Amino acid sequence: MKFSKYAQTALAAANAGADVLMKYYQKTLNVEYKGITDPVSQADKNSQKAVIKVIKDIFPQHGVLAEEDGVNEIKKDYCWIIDPLDGTVNFVHGVPLFCVSIGLKYKNEIIVGVIYSPVMKEIFIAEKGKGAYLNGKRIKVSDTSKLIRSLAVTGFPYELEGRRKRVFGNFENIVSCAQGIRRLGSAALDMAYVACGRFDFFWEETLKPWDIAAGIIIVKEAGGIVTDYNGTKNYFSSSTLLAANKKLHKQVLKILNETK
Ligand code: IPD
Ligand code: CA
Ligand code: CA
Ligand code: CA
CATH class of the missing domain: 3.30.540.10 (Fructose-1,6-Bisphosphatase, subunit A, domain 1)
Known part of the structure; x- marks a missing residue:
């Protein structure tokens, strides 16, 4: 190329x-x-x-x-x-x-x-x-369509205060329905690994533009979907992010909106 x-x-x-x-x-x-x-x-x-x-x-x-x-x-x-x-x-x-x-x-x-x-x-x-x-x-994102077969990845904000309920609520909900969850400690690599199909989806909040900018285009060009928790492209201002393959994005978005 x-x-x-x-x-x-x-x-x-x-x-x-x-x-x-x-x-x-x-x-x-x-x-x-x-x-x-x-x-x-x-x-x-x-x-x-x-x-x-x-x-x-x-x-x-x-x-x-x-x-x-x-x-x-x-x-x-x-x-x-x-x-x-x-x-x-x-x-x-x-x-x-x-x-x-x-x-x-x-x-x-x-x-x-x-x-x-x-x-x-x-x-x-x-x-x-x-x-x-x-x-x-x-590279291409995975084509996993069943949540129970999916390997997910997430991260936890440095500042948890005021966010515990949603962060841990989402974690608990996804633990219960995915095959497994990993926590690598690098949001950019989390997204890169979604892009090449190692992980099926990544979600996290309080991310900054520099954590996600490169990952956004890499996941998109690999055929995945990247939005914030509202399903929009306002990830820089809302600082919430879901990057997933096309088959899982909607299902996971719904779960992320169950805990307010
Ligand atoms: C952090 C990492 C981590 C994520 C944090 C980020 P840094 O970036 O991407 O995985 O959970 O939210 O701030 O500080 O190592 O550049
Ligand atoms: Ca970072
Ligand atoms: Ca950094
Ligand atoms: Ca830092």
């Missing part, structure tokens, strides 16, 4: 970020806390610098929205939405499930996404209208 300059830039930027991450992985880190359970290290910050440098060298006029700084240029037509290290808790514990996640928004739509998981040596990429790929091979 011949990708555009945008996708090639996303790939180069993800590579640059992943190189930084691997320099720090399983070494002693300086960890600060943004919230009581919400760590950030020099790996997150330096990966972000490397990613933004690659992008800005090629597209200096484009906007950036990235987790580890205050710059928010989401209103620009082209805006790169960057999670320089998704899965920081895993990373600081030496668990290999983490990635760099980069999405490019044009106007109101994500048009390119790259998720790079360097320890697993897996690169997920998608571009609008061109399909989704894992290490160069076309």
Whole structure:
């Protein structure tokens, strides 16, 4: 598949970020806390610098929205939405499930996404209208249609206060009707794994644009459906997300709306 300059830039930027991450992985880190359970290290910050440098060298006029700084240029037509290290808790514990996640928004739509998981040596990429790929091979969501045969994945917000009822209510309801649930600790990888059919669906709330931007286009281009819990595309403002194959999306959406 011949990708555009945008996708090639996303790939180069993800590579640059992943190189930084691997320099720090399983070494002693300086960890600060943004919230009581919400760590950030020099790996997150330096990966972000490397990613933004690659992008800005090629597209200096484009906007950036990235987790580890205050710059928010989401209103620009082209805006790169960057999670320089998704899965920081895993990373600081030496668990290999983490990635760099980069999405490019044009106007109101994500048009390119790259998720790079360097320890697993897996690169997920998608571009609008061109399909989704894992290490160069076309991927598709699963075709599981029965909830009891489905493997689901979710995550829990750093800040649970005020959300316990719905988060644990949904968890309990889905435990009772799915084959199993996993919790990887990286929302971007959760979505990438839905895209390639390892998981049948992913749901979570309080996600930020950088957690999901790349995953949205990767799941869509793999034939899946991505909405918020209301079934709309307002995932950035509502910060709830369900990514699923076409056969399960409606069934799961109904369950997620049973607990208010
Ligand atoms: C977090 C991870 C985690 C999810 C959290 C995210 P971070 O991102 O994606 O799986 O449960 O909601 O904030 O902080 O590791 O980039
Ligand atoms: Ca974080
Ligand atoms: Ca994240
Ligand atoms: Ca992050």
